[in-house]
Amino acid sequence: MASTLFSPDQLxxxxxxxxxxxxxxxxxxxxxxxxxIATITRRLGIPYVFKASYDKANRTSHTSFRGPGREEGLRILQRVKATQGVPVLTDIHATDQAAPAAEVVDVLQIPAFLCRQTDLLLAAAATGRTVNVKKGQFLAPWDMRHVVEKLQMAQASDIWLTERGASFGYNNLVVDMRSFPIMREFGHPVVFDVTHSLQRPGGRGASSDGDARFIPHLARAGVACGVDGLFMEVHDDPPRALSDGPNALPLDRLPELLQQLVIIDEARRAASTGFVER
Structure with missing residues (x-):
C-alpha cells in the first residue's frame, strides 16, 4: 500500500x-x-492521527450537540497540531468546506452517507490532502472501486478507504470481514472504523446507541485480517460524551487494547500466511 502521510516502511x-x-x-x-492518546501511541511506536469533528451535520436529532462550528473547530485542531505535532483529521459535508478545512487538517474525511457524492469527492481531492472515505452502510465493498476512480480522476494525492459496518436490519450494523481484502485490492490503505461499526443508529430514539463492550473483539479481528489502520472514537468519560458515547472506547482501556493489537499484528506478519499482504 502507498500513502503520502505515512511512509511505505511505516505501513x-x-x-x-x-x-x-x-x-x-x-x-x-x-x-x-x-x-x-499521543503519549500512548508514541510509547508503542504506533503512527497516530488525531480525529474530531467540528460539525456533526448528521446527528439523529436537531437538538443534539453538533460541535463548535468550522472557524472555532479548525482553530482548535490547529492548536492540537501545534502542541502535539500529530496529523489531524476532520470530516466535511459540503464542497465549500474542503478548501478551508484543508488549510489546517491533514486528512479530509468523507462521511459514509456522502461517499457517493461526486462533487464532494472532487473538491476534497483538489485540496491535495489525504482523503479518507468511509464506505456507506448501504454499499458493497467492491462498489468502492467507483469512489476510488472518481478520486483518481481528480488526481487525489492520497486515498484511504474505511469500513464502518453495513446495515443489518433496523438500528443495527454488521461487519463483513471480506471487505478488508476486497478493498485493499484497489491499491490504497484500508482502515477499520471499529467503534462506528458497533453503533446502533437511532437506537435510543433521538440518538444512536452502541455496543462498546465489543470493541476489543472487532479490533482484534480487524488487525488479524491485516488492515492498514484502525479508527476508534476514544473518550475519557463516555457516559458524558456529547456524541457517540455508547460506542466510544474509554481512554483508560486504550493502552491495554493497543498492546494486544500490536502483538496480534506482529504475529500475523510473522506467520506470512499470504491472506493479506502488506
Missing part, C-alpha cells in the same frame, strides 16, 4: 491509529485527549 511495520472524541467538545478537552 509495512504495522497499523496506524486514527483516534479521538467524536466531536470537539471544547478546546481543553481536545487538547487533553490528543496529548493522552
Amino acid at each position: 509495512r511495520q504495522g497499523f496506524f491509529l486514527i483516534a479521538g472524541p467524536c466531536v470537539i467538545e471544547s478546546e481543553a478537552h481536545a487538547l487533553h485527549m490528543a496529548e493522552a
Whole structure:
C-alpha cells in the first residue's frame, strides 16, 4: 500500500491509529485527549492521527450537540497540531468546506452517507490532502472501486478507504470481514472504523446507541485480517460524551487494547500466511 502521510516502511511495520472524541467538545478537552492518546501511541511506536469533528451535520436529532462550528473547530485542531505535532483529521459535508478545512487538517474525511457524492469527492481531492472515505452502510465493498476512480480522476494525492459496518436490519450494523481484502485490492490503505461499526443508529430514539463492550473483539479481528489502520472514537468519560458515547472506547482501556493489537499484528506478519499482504 502507498500513502503520502505515512511512509511505505511505516505501513509495512504495522497499523496506524486514527483516534479521538467524536466531536470537539471544547478546546481543553481536545487538547487533553490528543496529548493522552499521543503519549500512548508514541510509547508503542504506533503512527497516530488525531480525529474530531467540528460539525456533526448528521446527528439523529436537531437538538443534539453538533460541535463548535468550522472557524472555532479548525482553530482548535490547529492548536492540537501545534502542541502535539500529530496529523489531524476532520470530516466535511459540503464542497465549500474542503478548501478551508484543508488549510489546517491533514486528512479530509468523507462521511459514509456522502461517499457517493461526486462533487464532494472532487473538491476534497483538489485540496491535495489525504482523503479518507468511509464506505456507506448501504454499499458493497467492491462498489468502492467507483469512489476510488472518481478520486483518481481528480488526481487525489492520497486515498484511504474505511469500513464502518453495513446495515443489518433496523438500528443495527454488521461487519463483513471480506471487505478488508476486497478493498485493499484497489491499491490504497484500508482502515477499520471499529467503534462506528458497533453503533446502533437511532437506537435510543433521538440518538444512536452502541455496543462498546465489543470493541476489543472487532479490533482484534480487524488487525488479524491485516488492515492498514484502525479508527476508534476514544473518550475519557463516555457516559458524558456529547456524541457517540455508547460506542466510544474509554481512554483508560486504550493502552491495554493497543498492546494486544500490536502483538496480534506482529504475529500475523510473522506467520506470512499470504491472506493479506502488506
